[in-house]
Amino acid sequence: MNTKQTIDYLNKYKAEIIKKLSTDDWRHFRYYCRIKENFLNNNLDIKFKNDFCYFYAMNGPAGLNDSQKNEFFKLLSSKENDLEKILRILYEIPSNKGTHKLFLSFGTKLLHTIDKDLPIYDSYIASVLGLTNQVTGSFEVKIKNRIDIYSELKNNFEMLLANSEINVYLKNIRKEIAETTAISNFKWKDALVSDTKLLDSSLWALYDSLKKIEEVV
Numbered sequence: 001m002n003t004k005q006t007i008d009y010l011n012k013y014k015a016e017i018i019k020k021l022s023t024d025d026w027r028h029f030r031y032y033c034r035i036k037e038n039f040l041n042n043n044l045d046i047k048f049k050n051d052f053c054y055f056y057a058m059n060g061p062a063g064l065n066d067s068q069k070n071e072f073f074k075l076l077s078s079k080e081n082d083l084e085k086i087l088r089i090l091y092e093i094p095s096n097k098g099t100h101k102l103f104l105s106f107g108t109k110l111l112h113t114i115d116k117d118l119p120i121y122d123s124y125i126a127s128v129l130g131l132t133n134q135v136t137g138s139f140e141v142k143i144k145n146r147i148d149i150y151s152e153l154k155n156n157f158e159m160l161l162a163n164s165e166i167n168v169y170l171k172n173i174r175k176e177i178a179e180t181t182a183i184s185n186f187k188w189k190d191a192l193v194s195d196t197k198l199l200d201s202s203l204w205a206l207y208d209s210l211k212k213i214e215e216v217v
Contacts, residue, residue: 001129001156007165009128010202013209014173018180020205026186028201029177029193031055036192039113044077056109064106068093072106079114083107084147091139104134104146108153116194119157121150124207125200129156161195170195173202 010017021028031051038048049069058064064072071093075086086107091100108121125131131152135145160166174190181188193201 001131001159003159003163006129006160006203007163007169009206009210010166010169013206014169014176016209017202017205018173018176020208021177021201022180022184025184026181026188029181029188030186032197032201033189033192035113036116037189039076044073049073052113056106058106064090064103065093065096068095068103072110076110076113081111081114083111083150084143086110087143087146091143102142102146104149108150112197112200116192117196119153119196120200121153122204124204125153128203128207128210129153131156157196157199160199166199167195169202170198174198 032055035048035051035055038044038051052073053059053063053069058069058072068090071089075089080086087102087104090103090107094100105120105122108119111118112120119125121131126133126149132145132149134149135142137145174193178188178190
């Protein structure tokens, strides 16, 4: 990760980041806040699960089947916070095609729901931060790789959140979002969005801006 470049990009494309996050009357944060609020109230009903699956793209071919989802929500309900254990348990449940997969992204989304100060892994974040690629090989090689990638992600977030320029960026974008949402149908719930999540959302939204640069080049 190039910290200076990451900070420069976040500041340069802040307007585009806010625009992406505000799509469909702030759908990104509307779903996120609703999920966090219900989880904190221990309300893990069918509506919560449907919101979670939709927001975190758990439906569809790259997502989880019904058996995997049932186990996932059991782990979430019990507040399981060991990523390796989560990965191993979900790996044991075959897909509809009989294959097995390590769900690093979904595992970290589970962890973040329990602890808002833990970062989320996805392909956009991995690309923006230049994280180590996921590898193939034996099961133990793959699971060690996934755990190492998450450690790398956490270290990157720790470094970024300890940076004074990032803190200024987060303070400013938080203020701008609060001001912008004041005239929308979405009520911004500041306390539900940690700096970790705000940085995560910013990096996720930044991906589109960086892809446009690559396309032009």
